[in-house]
Amino acid sequence: MQSSNKFSLAEAITLLTQTPLTLNALLRGLPDIWTHNNEGKDTWSAFDIVGHLNSAERHDWMPRVRTIMESGEARPFDPFDRFAQMRESEGKSLEQLLDEFARLRSESLAALQAMNLQSADLARRGTHPALGTVTLAELLATWVVHDLTHLHQLSRVMAYQYRDEVGPWSAFLGVLKCAGHRAG
Amino acid sequence: MQSSNKFSLAEAITLLTQTPLTLNALLRGLPDIWTHNNEGKDTWSAFDIVGHLNSAERHDWMPRVRTIMESGEARPFDPFDRFAQMRESEGKSLEQLLDEFARLRSESLAALQAMNLQSADLARRGTHPALGTVTLAELLATWVVHDLTHLHQLSRVMAYQYRDEVGPWSAFLGVLKCAGHRAG
Numbered sequence: 111m112q113s114s115n116k117f118s119l120a121e122a123i124t125l126l127t128q129t130p131l132t133l134n135a136l137l138r139g140l141p142d143i144w145t146h147n148n149e150g151k152d153t154w155s156a157f158d159i160v161g162h163l164n165s166a167e168r169h170d171w172m173p174r175v176r177t178i179m180e181s182g183e184a185r186p187f188d189p190f191d192r193f194a195q196m197r198e199s200e201g202k203s204l205e206q207l208l209d210e211f212a213r214l215r216s217e218s219l220a221a222l223q224a225m226n227l228q229s230a231d232l233a234r235r236g237t238h239p240a241l242g243t244v245t246l247a248e249l250l251a252t253w254v255v256h257d258l259t260h261l262h263q264l265s266r267v268m269a270y271q272y273r274d275e276v277g278p279w280s281a282f283l284g285v286l287k288c289a290g291h292r293a294g
Numbered sequence: 295m296q297s298s299n300k301f302s303l304a305e306a307i308t309l310l311t312q313t314p315l316t317l318n319a320l321l322r323g324l325p326d327i328w329t330h331n332n333e334g335k336d337t338w339s340a341f342d343i344v345g346h347l348n349s350a351e352r353h354d355w356m357p358r359v360r361t362i363m364e365s366g367e368a369r370p371f372d373p374f375d376r377f378a379q380m381r382e383s384e385g386k387s388l389e390q391l392l393d394e395f396a397r398l399r400s401e402s403l404a405a406l407q408a409m410n411l412q413s414a415d416l417a418r419r420g421t422h423p424a425l426g427t428v429t430l431a432e433l434l435a436t437w438v439v440h441d442l443t444h445l446h447q448l449s450r451v452m453a454y455q456y457r458d459e460v461g462p463w464s465a466f467l468g469v470l471k472c473a474g475h476r477a478g
Contacts, residue, residue: 112334114458115327125328125452128319135315136445140308143299150296241462248461255453255460259469261320262449268309269442274298276439277432278425285443288472 117247119227122254123219129257130212133160136264138208145204149270156267159260160207161199162192167214169194171253172221178236178246179225186237301431303411306438307403313441314396317344320448322392329388333454340451343444344391345383346376351398353378355437356405362420362430363409370421 115121137145137156145156154162174187199207225231232247269285280286299305321329321340329340338346358371383391409415416431453469464470 112331115331115455117456117459121325121328124324128324131319132316135312135319140312141305144305144309147296147299238462241465244461244463248459248463251456251459251461252463252467255456255463255467255469258449258453259467262446262453262469262472265442265446265449269439269446271299272301272435272439275301275432275435277428277435278422279428279432279436279439281425283436283439283443285439285446288446 117232117251119232119250122250123223125254126215126219126257129163129261130208130215132261133163133211133264134208138205140204142204144268144271147267147271149267154263154267156264157199157204157207158195159264159267160204160211161195163257163260164207164210164214165195165198166190166256167211167218168198171249172218174236174249175222175225175246178234178249179231181236183235183237183243186239189239301416301435303416303434306434307407309438310399310403310441313347313445314392314399316445317347317395317448318392322389324388326388328452328455331451331455333451338447338451340448341383341388341391342379343448343451344388344395345379347441347444348391348394348398349379349382350374350440351395351402352382355433356402358420358433359406359409359430362418362433363415365420367419367421367427370423373423 137160140156148155148158169188170190177185177187202210227246232245232250234246235243236246236249238244266285266288269283273280273286276283276286321344324340332339332342353372354374361369361371386394411430416429416434418430419427420430420433422428450469450472453467457464457470460467460470
């Protein structure tokens, strides 16, 4: 089997740059029933998912990069408040959240590039409050995969809205069988 | 639990219009290791998935719409050749496949809109070679969910390329736990 791609800062930045464009193409202008319906009690709609990405952008990714660079393993990351997004998204439209995501991501990546990280920096260590020791490269790779895990969730939540409309084809449509792995 | 969205031709066309833009934003310009690596033996890369969408666009969706409108249940759909894409994608770049997808999808939707389908048409029936009786509305809803099932697959295949790079975070990343429901 082919091995995992090795972490590359330049590639990670390319992937992270494309996510706001992808979500914009996928979601902007859709009727609310496509973006505000979820998969049932205690699940997230597309609106909630974009709100979560904004919240992670504000409180998680670059703050944790800075914690590693400034304090190493000595200071654990602040725990991520999974419900901050409820307050931060309140009263906004999906279009506003998408605009916010584009702006926040662009600011995050400008700040990341300004740090001019070298290979040795990527091996620096930090302390995750639940997972223990992690490296800066692992944090940055996780940022990329976190985008993808939520794109995976978005496509599933949207497909779910037509679960009854596809009739017998549901047997052939893998996304309708996805059990909804926790995507946090 | 909220009910499934009811099929809407206008909404389906909006969703189908956005897919080429979404794939373009997600994939164009990425290094080959992100778009040509797969999940192991007998699985698809991003390149293969876009080739499959092109193949479905050529041989499946609008040809089946026409079969229903012209022959109803009397003539079963032609079976879908899942390997036509290998021939049709050979020697092309991902960028060429993305351009093709945008063109083919645009042509499909122009032809669909030119049919000026009415509510009564959406209830027309056809015969799927394996699934039996299906309606035109089910075919069109399946077209939408088929796009989403492959976006779901794409996000999983891409995330897989960093499966080792995320370190202990893999425990929190749902997409890395997706078993890869058959997405045909």
